[in-house]
Amino acid sequence: xxxxxxxxxxxxxxxxxxxxxxxxTPDAFDQKTIEDVxxxxxxxxxxxxxxxxxxxxxxxxxxxxxxxxVGEGLHVRRHETF
Numbered sequence: 001x002x003x004x005x006x007x008x009x010x011x012x013x014x015x016x017x018x019x020x021x022x023x024x025t026p027d028a029f030d031q032k033t034i035e036d037v038x039x040x041x042x043x044x045x046x047x048x049x050x051x052x053x054x055x056x057x058x059x060x061x062x063x064x065x066x067x068x069x070v071g072e073g074l075h076v077r078r079h080e081t082f
Contacts (some may be wrong), residue, residue, distance in 0.1 A: 004080065005063045009034040032057075039059045054081050 009031045035057045042055055060074035 003061075003063060003068065004038075006031065006038070032077070039080060040076065041078060047082050052082060056077065056080070064067050 012034055039055055039057060046053065056076050057078040058074070059077050060071040062069040062071065
């Protein structure tokens, strides 16, 4: 199983949309947008390599060095099978 943590979603949105629009969008929206785009591209690339599996965007889970921290309200926001 792989765990991927996106740490610069606001910066990516700002570089794509501009600083003014980025200032108007909340960081949670930026994070969801980046995750959704990443999931779509991951699925496309993994399928091209012949891989099958599942990918999910999860809230309430965090990486802290070599530890996975499970917070209150663990929730699968999006789940895709490919």
